[in-house]
Amino acid sequence: MAEKKFHHALYPDTTIILALFRDVENAKEVRQAVMSGKFDASLLKASMIVDEFLVTVAANKAVHSQRCGKMITKTVHSEILYNLSAGRKITEAFKKIGISDTDTSVLVAIAGEEEKVLQSLQALKSVIKGRQVSLDELSSLADLSAVRKEYKLTDVELSSCSPVGAIASRIAAKDIITV
Amino acid sequence: MQRTFFKQGAEAKLERCTFYGKPCLVKERFRKQYRHAVLDKSLTTQRIKSEVRAMLRCRTNGIKTPTIFMVDMETNSIYMEYVEPSITVREFIADVQQNQAGDCPLLALAEQIGQIIGKAHQSNIIHGDLTTSNMLLAQKFQGDAQSTEKFTPADILQKNIQDLEVVLIDFGLTALEGTPEDKGVDLYVLERALLSTHPNTDHVFEAILMSYKKNNPRGAAEVVKKLDEVRLRGRKRTMVG
Ligand SMILES: Nc1ncnc2c1ncn2[C@@H]1O[C@H](COP(=O)(O)OP(=O)(O)OP(=O)(O)O)[C@@H](O)[C@H]1O
Numbered sequence: 540m541a542e543k544k545f546h547h548a549l550y551p552d553t554t555i556i557l558a559l560f561r562d563v564e565n566a567k568e569v570r571q572a573v574m575s576g577k578f579d580a581s582l583l584k585a586s587m588i589v590d591e592f593l594v595t596v597a598a599n600k601a602v603h604s605q606r607c608g609k610m611i612t613k614t615v616h617s618e619i620l621y622n623l624s625a626g627r628k629i630t631e632a633f634k635k636i637g638i639s640d641t642d643t644s645v646l647v648a649i650a651g652e653e654e655k656v657l658q659s660l661q662a663l664k665s666v667i668k669g670r671q672v673s674l675d676e677l678s679s680l681a682d683l684s685a686v687r688k689e690y691k692l693t694d695v696e697l698s699s700c701s702p703v704g705a706i707a708s709r710i711a712a713k714d715i716i717t718v
Numbered sequence: 719m720q721r722t723f724f725k726q727g728a729e730a731k732l733e734r735c736t737f738y739g740k741p742c743l744v745k746e747r748f749r750k751q752y753r754h755a756v757l758d759k760s761l762t763t764q765r766i767k768s769e770v771r772a773m774l775r776c777r778t779n780g781i782k783t784p785t786i787f788m789v790d791m792e793t794n795s796i797y798m799e800y801v802e803p804s805i806t807v808r809e810f811i812a813d814v815q816q817n818q819a820g821d822c823p824l825l826a827l828a829e830q831i832g833q834i835i836g837k838a839h840q841s842n843i844i845h846g847d848l849t850t851s852n853m854l855l856a857q858k859f860q861g862d863a864q865s866t867e868k869f870t871p872a873d874i875l876q877k878n879i880q881d882l883e884v885v886l887i888d889f890g891l892t893a894l895e896g897t898p899e900d901k902g903v904d905l906y907v908l909e910r911a912l913l914s915t916h917p918n919t920d921h922v923f924e925a926i927l928m929s930y931k932k933n934n935p936r937g938a939a940e941v942v943k944k945l946d947e948v949r950l951r952g953r954k955r956t957m958v959g
């Protein structure tokens with residue numbers, strides 16, 4: 540059980556699961572399975588996520604927006620992806636933070652009712668051809684220069700805080716700050 | 719999520735909790751009963767937005783503020799990093815004075831405070847409520863070399879000020895653009911707060927101003943001129959009674 544499970548900070552009946560896969564051979568097939576509705580999940584480019592905490596911040600916000608009827612996108616799983624991106628264009632978000640057909644490292648986030656979440660995870664595991672690893676490996680997979688570019692992190696900002704703090708604040712404040 | 723009461727402020731209730739494993743502080747603004755409900759909601763929303771924007775703008779300009787975890791407009795709450803271990807600048811100054819530790823730590827602290835306010839003003843951020851309780855002293859950020867050594871707030875007092883960093887909090891009265899007059903008032907509020915809370919700190923404020931001038935080279939002259947005017951008005955007011 541290398542995945543991690545959280546209860547939503549405001550809605551304890553909502554579960555958030557994170558799982559990391561490496562050496563994935565069939566990213567395209569996995570993506571198609573999600574698009575065709577076989578199971579619900581956010582498929583994230585592991586190299587763009589410096590820390591799992593950022594995904595919990597994004598998923599936490601996505602679920603809250605869903606409950607309040609304030610989602611920007613159509614589903615909670617696309618909302619997680621959108622929240623994780625720095626911009627406001629949904630297609631850009633999918634391009635930058637979502638997996639592409641050639642990606643081999645995939646971070647999966649699933650949010651919802653516990654039973655459904657576990658079912659989706661099972662379905663995902665039956666489709667994905669790759670090695671599930673500990674989320675601790677995430678930091679070693681990060682492409683820091685791409686991350687810095689996406690979130691426009693400067694040396695000045697990083698002199699007083701970590702990329703995680705800088706990015707978490709941007710995600711949490713996404714609908715408030717004007718870029 | 720288990721929340722425990724932390725502090726009751728004039729505008730908000732503060733509670734502690736953990737947010738996906740991280741120490742967290744929830745600042746929930748409460749309704750002002752004397753205000754019309756719709757107006758109150760819209761003013762509160764605006765305040766929260768300004769507060770969050772100022773905190774982010776500070777960060778991008780190299781001024782440390784708590785990380786934001788979540789903004790919940792439904793309950794008028796900001797969930798932010800609980801900075802720990804930390805003590806307020808107020809506690810630090812009181813401790814230095816009580817132990818007669820001399821001026822060195824106070825002047826080094828003044829240098830940091832002047833730097834922060836100078837940078838903030840240069841980036842057009844007016845804090846609005848600069849007091850020694852609204853500045854925390856925490857372990858300096860050291861990037862990847864961040865030590866994981868656990869220490870308590872009391873340990874902070876044993877640290878060299880060079881190893882500590884001022885974290886600016888409570889942007890409840892912030893404004894995100896300001897005239898030199900607003901900046902002068904910002905400094906005046908700090909001067910009054912400092913001198914009234916901590917006896918014999920005139921020279922500390924002078925040191926803050928020196929550092930401020932260095933760090934806001936383009937704007938400082940005009941701001942200090944305004945500060946002098948505001949001081950004069952303040953004095954006249956107290957003379958009248
Ligand atoms: N992020 C934080 N991390 C650690 N301590 C904090 C943090 N935010 C606030 N505090 C502590 O709580 C105190 C009050 O916080 P703050 O000034 O934000 O609340 P407030 O409701 O505006 O209070 P007041 O009305 O008294 O100004 C601070 O002086 C500090 O000791």
